[in-house]
Amino acid sequence: MKTVIFYYTGTGNSLWSARLLAQGLADVRLRPMKQADALATGDAEAVGFVFPVHVWGIPVPVVQFIEKLSLRPRVYLFALAVNAGQVSRTLIQLRGMMAGRGLKLAAGYSIVLPSNYIPWGGPGPAERQKKMFDGARSKIAEAADCIGGRRSAPIEKGPLWQMIVFTVIYKMTFKQxxxxxxxxxxxxxxxxxxxxxxxxxxxxxxxxxxxxxxxxxxxxxxxxxxxxxxxxxxxxxxxxxxxxxxxxxxxxxxxxxxxxxx
Ligand SMILES: Cc1cc2nc3c(=O)[nH]c(=O)nc-3n(C[C@H](O)[C@H](O)[C@H](O)COP(=O)(O)O)c2cc1C
CATH class of the missing domain: 3.30.70.20 (Alpha-Beta Plaits)
Incomplete structure (x- = not known):
């Protein structure tokens, strides 16, 4: 197996994104982070993470999964951070986690899809959702091209104000x-x-x-x-x-x- 993509998803946006990305790559296996033996498959040539942004950062269980995952020294690493429009520092956080292990996150894309954060409201009108699905499809095709060619791409991030304000909130809520x-x-x-x-x-x-x-x-x-x-x-x-x-x-x-x- 050349590539493994680990995903975490609450409402399917990340699973759909991971599937679409997998369709654009060769010899790839999709693994839910929550599957009991998922950690055993981290030794592929290329490893990707697809997960939702939670509270302007990486969800707690995703952090815990990645920390436990053993990775080859020169593995090609990529990620899709699936969000509702505020990716903030999420992919920079992942890049930092990888750098701490002497590894490089080669590509990190922000994929914007309808919000599942229902305490703040519904997913928005169908027309707006359709625009998001279409936009995500082209972005994921772009990502597949970059990842398939094992190239590096800039790690996507939100505006500076967002990263400053919301990183504080992320840190405050992480343990709660x-x-x-x-x-x-x-x-x-x-x-x-x-x-x-x-x-x-x-x-x-x-x-x-x-x-x-x-x-x-x-x-x-x-x-x-x-x-x-x-x-x-x-x-x-x-x-x-x-x-x-x-x-x-x-x-x-x-x-x-x-x-x-x-
Ligand atoms: C607890 C929680 C926090 C969220 N925080 C953010 C956020 O900080 N920024 C953002 O753009 N979307 C946020 N969202 C929305 C999700 O990232 C978005 O809807 C995503 O597509 C859901 O993916 P999933 O269906 O794979 O779980 C949050 C959702 C949840 C449940």
Missing amino acids: VHKMDKDFWSDDKCNACGVCVQICLAKNIELQEGKPVWRHHCEQCLACIQWCPQESIQFGKKTPAYQRYHHPQVSLQDMLPHVVEH
Whole structure:
């Protein structure tokens, strides 16, 4: 295997991006970071990471995965940071993590797709979403060309003000993320189907007396609220009014990394 792409995804945007990138490359394997034996496959000739931006940086579980992954000394490294328009310092952070291990992040692309951060609202109008999908398709084709040719490209980043302000917030929240599930609740549409239990990337949800309970080791991927078939899961007070989102070309079955091998 020449190339392995590790992905992490809550609502499928990163999985869709990783698949599209893989289509543009030869001899490539997609591995969910959450699959039990994923760490065993880090010794490919080229290694890529595709993940969402969370709180203007790399999500906690992605940091933890990459820290544990062993990589060859001169491996070709690349990444797609999938976000809703504010990539900030995410890819610079990844470049720094790699530099700390004596490795080089050769290419880091920001891919903008509809937002899954439902506490701040829905994914936006369909027309705007379509523009984002089209824009992402051309950007990923550009990335595949660069990565396939094993070339270097500038690491993408947000404006300076964004990197200064939001890096502070990222650092402040990093150790608190697991507790942020205290605002989840389920309304009376819940029929105890158990999809939230299955889809939770952190195995953080259990059903007690037919209702989901969050056990405070949350990763804030928001898969539970976004994939609930009854739209019964809520976060805080405003989400009953907000539209749910997952990538239209990603199915619930695709999202079960511990069950499905891609
Ligand atoms: C907890 C959380 C924090 C987020 N923070 C950011 C952010 O700082 N900047 C941004 O542009 N998008 C942010 N988003 C939006 C996601 O990065 C974006 O919707 C992404 O496409 C989701 O990818 P996924 O479907 O693979 O999980 C955040 C989403 C979540 C759930």
